[in-house]
Amino acid sequence: MARVYGYTGSLLRVDLTDQAYRTERINEAEMRGYLGGRGFNAKRLYDEVGAGVDPLGPGNKLIFGTGPLVGTMFPTASRFNVSAKSPHTGIFGDSNAGGHFAPEMKFAGYDQIVLEGRSPSLVYLYVKDDHVEFRDASAMKGRTVFEADGFMKGELGDRRVQTVICGPAAEKGVRYGGLFANQVRAASRTGMGTVMASKNVKALAVRGTGHVEVAEPEEFERLVLKLEREIREHEQYSGRMRMGTTRILMMANEAGFLPTRNYMSGVYEHASMVSGERLAEEYNVKNRGCFACTIPCSRVYSVREGPHRGLHGEGPEYEALGSFTSRIGNDDLEQALKAIDLCNQLGLDVLSVAGCVGWAMELYEAGQLTAEETGGLELTWGNTEALLKLIQLIAEREGFGDVLADGSVEAAERLGRGMDRTIQVKGMDLIMADPRGLKGFGLGYAVASRGGDHLRSEPFLELSDDPEIGERMFGVPESTMRLADRGKGRLVNYFEDWNAVIDSLEPCKNIMQNMMLLPFERVSEVLEVATGLRVTPEEMREAGARIVTLERMFGVREGLSRADDSLPSRFRESPLDEGASSGTVVDLDLMLDEYYAERGWDAATGHPTPGTLQRLGLGFAVADLP
């Protein structure tokens, strides 16, 4: 076999139960078929964590994966996926983050790190090149993400070590505890921090002294320089540099899909008080970036006066900002910043917290939840003192916080009411975009392999509202009209495949996908120049479809079918009554029929057909069909 560049070709497998470890080779067929990060993880999780495994038991595996471009100067190639069976949803769990952890994995020599079993005592793992230490972490028990990071850097005496940490909330078994790199780079969806804590592991610290080499250095440099120029000259460049994703908040409000008061409205009357623009003008002091980023869009903010004087931090991004403002009817920006900071320290997924709190506030305002049940907390819209208290209670699993600590679905079951007001799909609380104003996003939420979430598809082209793009790219003018239902099956299918590819190569999706910089043709060119592997644009698209379908099969093996590809009833039955997305509901069945047909999945069950599995090289999964 010819030498493959870019990849390390190595996987580190750590047996926590016996405190042993070994490396394994990743072969060329896996590289071609699954590309890297997310794809590698999907395959390994499917092969090694079967149906019925307890997500919080030693049989679950926590897998870190990164891609062939990471650890080079390729713009934004900095990300990793972390995957396991999810304790939040019971299905495919997976989350992605940037920062500096992933390139350190590469310099240490690994494309993937698999943690399996359960450590007999609380440890953190220190991976230094080909050596692994199981280090006592009892001093970090219950410590915040920030404290744990400082502790390890001090103990290891190496400022270049990169860490991924779970917070005290995960240690208490809150089911949506995240993992945090560089303190605030959150891989926080689907409870991956909770899985790590269940294995008695507080953190993973990595330090690598090796290098990454590409197949054609001169050609690679030419490609990189061209991409850097395209990024700087892009129309989104200045807005992203100034506001990161928080630029979305005002746009969403104007388009009428800014989730407000738990999705009861799509317009927030105080949006300008909590906007990315206001954050930039009054609080931001500098930009920060992930590794090798040409467009470092993270921002450091500082509150210089008033009751929150001294509060500072990095970010927030749109999802977190909206979660603790419009989502819960709060117009106090500084209180929102404080709540986000608290979630980061405690290691909580902001979207899931907001899903639970937004739900509880809606119930409280409707008179279906009493102060007696909440332990005296008055969960009225915008009550941020109650929010801050509740975040602490959730992290400690105390009082009403314990009710919310397993997610909104479990909370509704425990209370015996309010299930119709939970805003989730497959148990995962939705993100901050109302699907009544973005129908393709709605379809994406319904079918996403990890539950209600946009990052599997994110078909942003429908925001263009330009039928010519839809006609040209998908043969259906309505496919790129945000309020239309037709053509969305094709749109989402395309974007899911594309995102699976980007997530596997591990540059930043915000840049490479949302700025349209890496279409399949160019991904193919980049991969060849970086690794020496020739994967045609068609094969690239097929790899995306393979990854999406295998993740789907993980859910099918756990018993999921078409009935689970649903959306909360308010999106299907009750139109919004104000704003630019009012008067329309989501016709999910129409979109699902189209989508399954595009995918080659059975329309009645939502299961991939045996023929489709064979065509995608997933014949091994046919036996797992019901």
Next chain:
Amino acid sequence: MKRITVDAGKCAGCRQCEMVCSFHHTKRFSPETSRVTVIKDDSLGLDYPLMCRQCSDCPPLKACPTQAINREGGSITVDWQACIGCGACVEECRYDAVELHDGKALMCDLCGGDPQCVARCPTGALDYSESPEFTETPWDAFDRLKEEWGIHG
């Protein structure tokens, strides 16, 4: 003389300078072979790229027992034939701008007059031009910015 200076308020800590530097010198990517190292403080959100400032008195040059460190063509250079990897230069540099890799001292050579880290910095935090001695340490810069921005660890 022309030297590289740092505007810490602009550094985003992306470390692209490390990648570009190692690639320019070795055709591979590795922070270990980069002549620039970014100091990062995630608690404060502050970052600082450290590299040779071409100081007029250059203590490493004076300390080198084999005269491997010299000043030629407008920059400090290291003669790897002569370098014995004793690390005296690492000890003596006031700015932690010298490191050993595979037993040889690594110092910024200004890429022969067109420093690639400066050319490729995405935020313009690095400048290469005629400038007086540059004596700011990362800690000076962090203290100044903390004060200016009201950030306290």
